[in-house]
Amino acid sequence: MKALFVTFEGGDGSGKTTLIAALERRFKQRMSILSVREPGGTKLGETVRSVLLDQDLTLSNKAELALFLAARIQHIEEVIRPSLSKYDLILCDRFHDSSIAYQGAARGLGESFVEKTCLLLTENFQPDLTIYLDISPQDAEMRLEQTKDRIEKEPRAFHEAIRKSYRRLASCFPKRIHTIDASLPKEVVENTAYLLLLQFIKERVDV
Numbered sequence: 725m726k727a728l729f730v731t732f733e734g735g736d737g738s739g740k741t742t743l744i745a746a747l748e749r750r751f752k753q754r755m756s757i758l759s760v761r762e763p764g765g766t767k768l769g770e771t772v773r774s775v776l777l778d779q780d781l782t783l784s785n786k787a788e789l790a791l792f793l794a795a796r797i798q799h800i801e802e803v804i805r806p807s808l809s810k811y812d813l814i815l816c817d818r819f820h821d822s823s824i825a826y827q828g829a830a831r832g833l834g835e836s837f838v839e840k841t842c843l844l845l846t847e848n849f850q851p852d853l854t855i856y857l858d859i860s861p862q863d864a865e866m867r868l869e870q871t872k873d874r875i876e877k878e879p880r881a882f883h884e885a886i887r888k889s890y891r892r893l894a895s896c897f898p899k900r901i902h903t904i905d906a907s908l909p910k911e912v913v914e915n916t917a918y919l920l921l922l923q924f925i926k927e928r929v930d931v
């Protein structure tokens with residue numbers, strides 16, 4: 725059976741990474757899990773990641789999108805696609821929705837333009853399920869470290885635009901994207917995500 729491909733989305737400081745680690749711990753007793761992140765997961769992805777987060781770099785908005793996409797395409801071809809037949813569950817920290825919210829909305833390239841470009845270049849490769857951690861940039865900022873990367877350093881309005889875009893995406897794709905209030909205590913967020921995933925897995929087995 726094909727692995728369930730689940731992506732995690734949210735603004736900077738929303739707690740995705742902690743949540744993914746917790747879910748991995750809880751599910752690994754009962755199924756095989758691969759946990760990956762974007763940009764990253766391949767040699768190209770990790771190289772692109774350090775370029776993209778470099779504080780001293782000036783990048784045009786389209787160049788930024790192209791780099792994120794290059795990393796994603798390589799990641800899909802080299803890691804995700806071949807893993808679909810090897811694992812039960814693939815957990816991926818960020819995917820197309822990040823590009824739509826960050827480059828499409830916040831950088832102003834246009835959400836529809838970015839969505840179409842992502843789908844075109846990845847031959848419509850889409851997650852089965854997306855968990856979106858919703859939190860205000862103000863609350864999220866308190867969780868971020870003092871040393872911010874190139875994207876985290878952007879002003880509050882930039883991060884507000886990202887949240888607005890994610891919320892719009894969640895309302896456009898209610899079957900795929902499930903929103904969790906990330907301002908709730910960590911254990912509540914973890915349990916909600918765990919039950920959601922469990923339910924999704926059960927439904928899939930029952931079909």
Ligand code: TYD
Pocket residue numbers: 735736737738741762763777792817818819820822823824826827875876
């Ligand atoms: P990272 O340190 O992994 O942040 P986080 O832990 O919040 O995911 O850095 C990834 C940064 O890249 C983050 O600020 C979001 C941004 N990003 C985009 O702008 N577009 C994209 O397509 C992706 C995948 C990430």
